[in-house]
Amino acid sequence: MYLGAASCISFQDTFGNENPWNSLVGIHDGTQLVQPDYKQFVSPAALRRMSSALKMGVAGGKSSLERAGIENCDAISVGTGLGCVRDTLKFLAAVYKDGEGGLSPTAFIQSTHNSIAGQLALMLGNHGYNMTHVQGALSLGYALSDAELLIGEGDAETVLVGAVDEKTDELVELLSKLSETGNYKLPVVGEGGAFFLASKEKLSSSVAKVIELNLTSRTNVGSESQIPSFGGVGGGLVLSNTDEGFNYTQFSGEHFTSVGFGLFMALKAFEAEKVDNDHITFSDPTRILVHHKLLGQEMSILLEKV
């Protein structure tokens, strides 16, 4: 399976930026998303009702197809750890504050996890396979695995694969209180949307080939693990949210699908070929391992430049 046409909305200047490696800036709790002009992708009327998860989904997905130079894709597969949090909390608040009466359905409708992939299908007029995986830090991994299966089965040649998670101030407060009860330190909470075109054949937009995808889940949270070597990255780059590689989450913040940012940066590293700045130095990597480990779940994906 090949990957390319990467598009990403994050805390960094990533959307439409050909070399985001050279514009990385540090982040803190107050860092905001660098958002594109969503009006390019959605009508202003529709935009007003959309949460940032939906906006990132629609803009990310549409721009990925634009980058690939194709009108539509055979299938859509999205991974999200918490889905449409803003609308979920909004509807819950209304349920309790209004005593379960006189509720507007808008937030409920938009709260479903598959509304990101559903909105994309609606806006693209895409009648193909439409899937949403919600598996914590493995959500993007399983969305990719699903695309691989679909392509392997011969049911799709092109699959738009996405990773979307949004944050709100309320979510950060809840996660912060929750981390206190769980006795772990809450990292800088991030958010973002990253989309890729996965394809059976190498397309003109393809950047890398997936050599191996490894997804593991441990019940014993925090147990030590080794990044799988897959026969060695061979002098290639390792992007990880641990100290076993270049830590991309210092620029994306941490969330269930922050690995989407890591995967995007990996594809951009293949394209950039040479980067030498205050944060990182690399030259023409041919293989990159992207790794993410969070709350007992761990994803590794080994890519080879094509």
Next chain:
Amino acid sequence: MEIAITGIGAISAIGNDVNGNLRSLVAKETGIGKAEWLDSKLTGTHLFGEVKLTNAQLKEGLNWKGDAVSRTTLLSVWAMKEAIERSGIVIDDQVGLVSSTSVGGMDRSEGFFEPYYTAQDFANVFMLGTHDCGTCTKQAAAHFGITAYATTISTACSSAANAVAMGARLIRQGKLKRVIVGGTDALCRFTANGFNSLMILDTEWCKPFSANRAGLNLGEAAAYLVLESREDAEARGAEIHGLVTGWANTNDAYHQTASSPDGNGAFMAMTQALEKAGLNPSDISYINAHGTGTQNNDQSESIAIHRVFGAQKPPISSTKAYTGHTLAAAGAIEAVYSVLALKENRLFPNLNYQDPIVENDWKPQLEVQDADIKHVLSNSFGFGGNNSTLIFSKA
């Protein structure tokens, strides 16, 4: 490669196991009524398809230790346990789990959200530890020692049908030997109020495919199937309950919640599933319809069925009037009912039918009836335009 079903497990408002569900289906006994455990004002005005066991009873039956678990997970583990036991499989690194849920551990999270939203009280914030959908699957996988593959599909009311299809694909491509597939959803205040705000809940028993239908009843359930290749199943001498022969997942791309008037997504899902199974519409012996009882779904689905089957329709029924609409579990519960139809050679009726829909040239199956059932087509449609169809065939 043929995909065999070697284990089934189910818990719903009409039974705590597969046999309990079958008994109620045959006795025409609905499980929908006044809710006992759901903590919502709506229980005063609406009917629900509640599972007849409390969380404490579920925990006791499962010998589950600890409180950090949602009802959604308990239902899931309960039904998975039956499916695994009936299949006789041993959990090893060749076994995967594809589960599904719409709101995951929301039922437990509401124990936090109520004091939080009414009194800014954070005391129960630890309850959010089981909130996300993935945690339900992670806990169930851990309970049974499944480590190779465990994901959660959340495509609203078509979720579990998609899980079945994904399991079949995993086996066909040699990624796993056996996959446990299905879905789970517990009733909660969030979902009840969500559907109420959409004004698609009937305050009486739902009446699928009846002209005077007035909406759906919500239910809770979990159901799972154990899938493996027919070759592997036969090699270990397993009982084969049926085969998964067709599947399709399409998108209506019409509206976020409503189905298109021409039933396009549903039409494509049924057509593509038949194609995958290598069957003609005339080969189908029974349709287990999505049939929620809402004006929109039943009309759109009727049109789609007519477009696929023409004048020669097989018997059709919706079993939602037994269980209520169990959301992400619906596709799995109805997969189990489809398998039971195949095994028992029996059609299950569509309860509460009163008036024919004028445009329809058919009436749903109204009685329990013996029939030679070779292939069953089961529909599951959801918000986000998701339309999925599965086809089950006799081994």
